[in-house]
Amino acid sequence: MSGTPILSLNALTMRFGGLLAIDDLSFEAKRGDITALIGPNGAGKTTVFNCITGFYRPTSGSIRVTRDDGKVFALEKLPDFKIAQRVHVARTFQNIRLFAGMTALENLLVAQHNTLMRKSGYTVFGLFGTPGYRSAEREAIELARHWLAKTQLIERADDPAGSLPYGAQRRLEIARAMCTNPVLLCLDEPAAGLNPRESDELNTLLRSIKNETPASILLIEHDMNVVMEISDRVIVLDHGKKISEGTPAFVRNDQKVIAAYLGVEEDAVDQAEAEVRA
Amino acid sequence: MSAARPAFSSALAHALKDALIAGIVAFGLFILLLGFLTDDQRGPLRLLSRPVLLASAVGIVFAGRFIVSVIYHYAAALRYWLALIWSMVCGAAIKFKWPLLAIMLIFAVIRIYYAPQTWPLTAVAVATVFIAVRFGLSAAFLMLAVLFPVAFYDNPYFLGIAIIALTYIMLGWGLNIVVGLAGLLDLGYVAFYAVGAYSYAIIAQTYGWSFWVCLPLAGLFAAFFGILLGFPVLRLRGDYLAIVTLAFGEIVRIVLLNWVTFTNGPNGIGSIPRASFFGIPFTAGDDGFAARFGLEFDPTHRTVFLFYVILALALLTNWVTIRLRKLPVGRAWEALREDEIAVRSLGINPTNTKLTAFAIGAMFGGFAGAFFATRQGFISPDSFTFPESALILAIVVLGGMGSQLGVAIAAIVVTASFELFREFEQFRLVIFGFGMVVIMVWRPRGLVSTRDPTAYLKERKTISVEHVAEGRG
Numbered sequence A: 001m002s003g004t005p006i007l008s009l010n011a012l013t014m015r016f017g018g019l020l021a022i023d024d025l026s027f028e029a030k031r032g033d034i035t036a037l038i039g040p041n042g043a044g045k046t047t048v049f050n051c052i053t054g055f056y057r058p059t060s061g062s063i064r065v066t067r068d069d070g071k072v073f074a075l076e077k078l079p080d081f082k083i084a085q086r087v088h089v090a091r092t093f094q095n096i097r098l099f100a101g102m103t104a105l106e107n108l109l110v111a112q113h114n115t116l117m118r119k120s121g122y123t124v125f126g127l128f129g130t131p132g133y134r135s136a137e138r139e140a141i142e143l144a145r146h147w148l149a150k151t152q153l154i155e156r157a158d159d160p161a162g163s164l165p166y167g168a169q170r171r172l173e174i175a176r177a178m179c180t181n182p183v184l185l186c187l188d189e190p191a192a193g194l195n196p197r198e199s200d201e202l203n204t205l206l207r208s209i210k211n212e213t214p215a216s217i218l219l220i221e222h223d224m225n226v227v228m229e230i231s232d233r234v235i236v237l238d239h240g241k242k243i244s245e246g247t248p249a250f251v252r253n254d255q256k257v258i259a260a261y262l263g264v265e266e267d268a269v270d271q272a273e274a275e276v277r278a
Numbered sequence B: 001m002s003a004a005r006p007a008f009s010s011a012l013a014h015a016l017k018d019a020l021i022a023g024i025v026a027f028g029l030f031i032l033l034l035g036f037l038t039d040d041q042r043g044p045l046r047l048l049s050r051p052v053l054l055a056s057a058v059g060i061v062f063a064g065r066f067i068v069s070v071i072y073h074y075a076a077a078l079r080y081w082l083a084l085i086w087s088m089v090c091g092a093a094i095k096f097k098w099p100l101l102a103i104m105l106i107f108a109v110i111r112i113y114y115a116p117q118t119w120p121l122t123a124v125a126v127a128t129v130f131i132a133v134r135f136g137l138s139a140a141f142l143m144l145a146v147l148f149p150v151a152f153y154d155n156p157y158f159l160g161i162a163i164i165a166l167t168y169i170m171l172g173w174g175l176n177i178v179v180g181l182a183g184l185l186d187l188g189y190v191a192f193y194a195v196g197a198y199s200y201a202i203i204a205q206t207y208g209w210s211f212w213v214c215l216p217l218a219g220l221f222a223a224f225f226g227i228l229l230g231f232p233v234l235r236l237r238g239d240y241l242a243i244v245t246l247a248f249g250e251i252v253r254i255v256l257l258n259w260v261t262f263t264n265g266p267n268g269i270g271s272i273p274r275a276s277f278f279g280i281p282f283t284a285g286d287d288g289f290a291a292r293f294g295l296e297f298d299p300t301h302r303t304v305f306l307f308y309v310i311l312a313l314a315l316l317t318n319w320v321t322i323r324l325r326k327l328p329v330g331r332a333w334e335a336l337r338e339d340e341i342a343v344r345s346l347g348i349n350p351t352n353t354k355l356t357a358f359a360i361g362a363m364f365g366g367f368a369g370a371f372f373a374t375r376q377g378f379i380s381p382d383s384f385t386f387p388e389s390a391l392i393l394a395i396v397v398l399g400g401m402g403s404q405l406g407v408a409i410a411a412i413v414v415t416a417s418f419e420l421f422r423e424f425e426q427f428r429l430v431i432f433g434f435g436m437v438v439i440m441v442w443r444p445r446g447l448v449s450t451r452d453p454t455a456y457l458k459e460r461k462t463i464s465v466e467h468v469a470e471g472r473g
Helices: A045-052 A080-087 A105-110 A113-119 A131-150 A165-178 A196-212 A223-230 A248-252 A254-261 A268-278 B010-033 B053-072 B075-095 B096-115 B116-135 B137-152 B157-179 B190-207 B210-231 B240-257 B299-323 B328-340 B340-345 B350-376 B384-397 B405-421 B420-441
Strands: A005-016 A019-030 A033-039 A060-067 A072-074 A089-091 A184-188 A216-220 A233-238 A241-246 B036-039 B046-049
Touching: A005 A045, A005 A216, A005 B340, A005 B405, A019 A045, A019 A060, A019 A216, A019 A233, A019 A241, A019 B096, A033 A045, A033 B384, A045 A113, A045 A196, A045 A216, A072 A080, A072 B053, A080 A089, A080 B328, A080 B340, A089 B210, A089 B328, A105 A113, A105 A131, A105 A165, A113 A131, A113 A233, A131 A165, A165 A196, A184 B137, A196 A216, A196 A223, A223 A248, A233 A248, A233 A254, A241 A248, A241 A254, A254 A268, B010 B053, B096 B116, B116 B137, B116 B299, B116 B384, B137 B157, B137 B405, B157 B299, B157 B328, B157 B350, B157 B384, B157 B405, B190 B240, B190 B350, B190 B384, B210 B350, B299 B328, B299 B350, B328 B340, B328 B350, B340 B350, B350 B405, B384 B405, B405 B420
Parallel strands: A033 A216, A033 A233, A089 A184, A184 A216
Antiparallel strands: A005 A019, A005 A060, A060 A072, A233 A241, B036 B046
């Protein structure tokens, strides 16, 4: 199945009143890949994420997820929590959204709500602590322990999420998303605010997610160190339109991308480069 | 202490200046209000002066401001010394706990020797202190609750207050699910109390079913109303949610008031069947409780029975809440309080989560209402007004949102203070309000403001309040 598209956007348009945030955007993310979505500030990257995860309902266009078992889901028709519950698309947030007053472990247990809810007989068996539910809870704690260890948070497992340092909160958010057993993991600027050592560790973590779990990754990132090093494919947005797509090396040298980032017209870049060479 | 603290004389001078300003302002305000009086009773209009009244009013303001100012100036030092004294007392109490307990035991023996008729009270007091020392505060509370009728069997007034306190504990615990755990501000909780009471009264009168059959039905009806309220308010948050819940409470009360054919309107429902001991009524007759068990008839039997019924109901509420907190549904409630958007992103259905919180909270309110109806024997819409909702909410906020022990303590404090200040009549609410303000200044997040985690890997650490969200609905 590897190499087939897991996510495909077709002519996605999102309009807020008079503002055209996404304009006829189409792209695909391949199964097992890390696909990066980059672009200058205000290009519409987070809006794309909010459409994929159902927090916004797109004005028009379609978003399809094809799972490993061949099942196809039309995300634009599902409410946000059903996208996470049925399709197993997980996400993190640009400004961290943890359950600050709950411990790191509890955060990861909340993420396993749907599994535990079924195992607790929708609370009835759980209320009386039947052996079936208790073993399900032990398994849930084991899965949480696995991801806490992966994200080097095992020492802080019993501390409230709100008391963790910034980098640890970012990692915990990824761990929480992974506890939902996602097929598609959407990361909104996971490296924002991290120091170089932490962003290297993030690269290692994302690679291991790619290699060891069924999850494909879609990420928004400004940190080019992360983008260039780990992504298999990069999609560049500007003013809600796709302006370039390809391997990191290709995108890096694309005149249109450079122009968009510098905020000038395309030929101005050629001119500037010519001047530099001269 | 900090070196920056000003010298005593300068602090005094500051306070004096402060008080002087307050005095001048008070003089300016009161001179026309209190200082002069026009009198046209006898003869022509005369201007009378009341210098003594004016002077005493200004004097009170001056002195009061002076004292507040001095206390405020030395607040840090005062707090330091109080904390020091408190820690020394606690330290000494813990260090010498066995000698202290022995002394207490000796006193207890002496008291029983000289006042043998009060032995149950003394014995219960001693047992409670021992349990508190050995097993902690919660165990002592439980023990005290179970043995309360033993200690105060000959004091129906105390038993009555204890029943009221337990009713409020139960209501507080029920509302705590909605407000404390799920973070949904509900100002109309008394509606579910009313639904429970009226369901019990009407079912028991119409069909003649026993209390134990009607009780679950009353809970079910209340839960149904909880869902009914839940649906329209699903999208509302914070202030808007509070206003709609407030309106819901009023709607229920007004329907009860005006649907005369069904609820008998403002006249209420009387002679509601009393709860029986598994079919044996508490009457003086031959098939009454006393006669069946070979006891002499005593109306206190019924009171004690009611006490244990409400204790059992309250403990059921507590047990269910503690269990639910550790189940996925309870964790989802707390997560909803912390961050609803994150909850959605994890595939948790926010609608179901909110509705279960409303329904389960309402169900316990309904149980309490059914109990209220069978205890009173008479209910009318007057018992289910908005101040009642506000009182239950005050108990939850005062106790510390989400804390079971805190809510129980707050309910006891509130009921006891209402009884203590009964003789002050109309000033009762003023005193109560003042007490609330003091407690909220002293402990803005309630008496018990820490959160217990529901699961742990290595050690259970309580979570301090600054991380825990209050919920925005």
